[in-house]
Amino acid sequence: MKIVRQKSDLRDLTHTWRRAGETIGVVPTMGALHAGHLSLVEAAKSRTDRVIVTLFVNPRQFNNPEDLAKYPRTEDSDAEKLAPFDVDVLYVPDPDQIYPDGFATTISVAGVTEGLCGATRPGHFDGVATVVTKLLLQTDADLAFFGEKDFQQLQVVRRLAADLDLKTRIVGCPTVREEDGLAMSSRNLRLGPDARDSAPVLHDILQSAAEALSRGAPTTDVLDDARSRLVAAGFTDVDYLDLCSDPDLTPMSAATGPGRLLLAAWLDGVRLIDNVAVQPTG
Incomplete structure (x- = not known):
């Protein structure tokens, strides 16, 4: 598994795969990987020739600075968890690869964002939609895999992909749960x-x-x-x-x-x- 931090290096790889006629799957994450994420990787491996997992803690989707500061950064352990899955690339973009100086564009999705988390976390889905759009374009993915636990997010991503004529098809995957039924989440680690x-x-x-x-x-x-x-x-x-x-x-x-x-x-x-x-x- 290659760890890539620059979009130019990533595009060199995706262009090579395209010339070979290979399909590309992507699993966008913010790291702190657990079995739910890994189930998405398994789904991607079963349906595409090449798999990219992205790891980027996106500041624009956090409403609370304290929540952003507390979010776990676990790149080394995430890479270890991915090792058995024979992932092709772990894309960990440097911040300027996502939000370069002068960045001034926001993707805003109406309708499906207006209630639920959209009502209680103003601006959250603008941040999600913007970073996901960039990651889908940078990875040139044919398929992108998202968990149904974040069901509203899944519908937001489906809507933006359809509305913007992105070639990437969005695949929703079932929620993965602990044995006691709790939906797997990186936030669970913060519970006493x-x-x-x-x-x-x-x-x-x-x-x-x-x-x-x-x-x-x-x-x-x-x-x-x-x-x-x-x-x-x-x-x-x-x-x-x-x-x-x-x-x-x-x-x-x-x-x-x-x-x-x-x-x-x-x-x-x-x-x-x-x-x-x-x-x-x-």
Whole structure:
């Protein structure tokens, strides 16, 4: 696996692969890799000839400077985790390769960004959309792999790729969970022992609420009960707990079609997100 930091060096490699008729897959990350990321790498390996994993902690998608400062930087251990997967390139761009002096362009996606994390983290998805667009162009990828845990982000990336006529096809991959059901996330490392023990109840509550909604239970009652259960379990704030249509994330008053129940809540000073599918039965 080559570690590349300059886009010119990366393009030398991708041009060589293109001349050989090879396809390229990319897994964009901010590092602190876990089994969820590695499942995306496995998916990329199974569907493309060459695989690039990107590692860039993107300052433009952080609303809180403290959150950015706390975000783990673990390049060496990330490279070790990738070694068994025979990845072709770990692209760790220097900051000026993404945001050179005078950089003045922002990609802003409407619609799917307007609720959920878009409402509670102003500007977050502008930062995501801008850096992902740059990474897709720099890597010249045919396929890009994103996890469904960040479901709103996945829809944002799909929208920008379609709207900007990017050649890269966006592939969503299932959420990977710990044995106790907690969705894998680099943020989980920041939970204290007691909070980590409590955290799996988030998915349990989300799953039971989704099942109730699928059976036709009143949405307001189900969501109010779920919020109360979260608070009782030690979650200090619930940023949102919303039923939305899949894939356009329009708010739904009842589970009348394919939907997602999406949640962001705080535990031990850590913001956790998760989502589950809601499909009406009967």
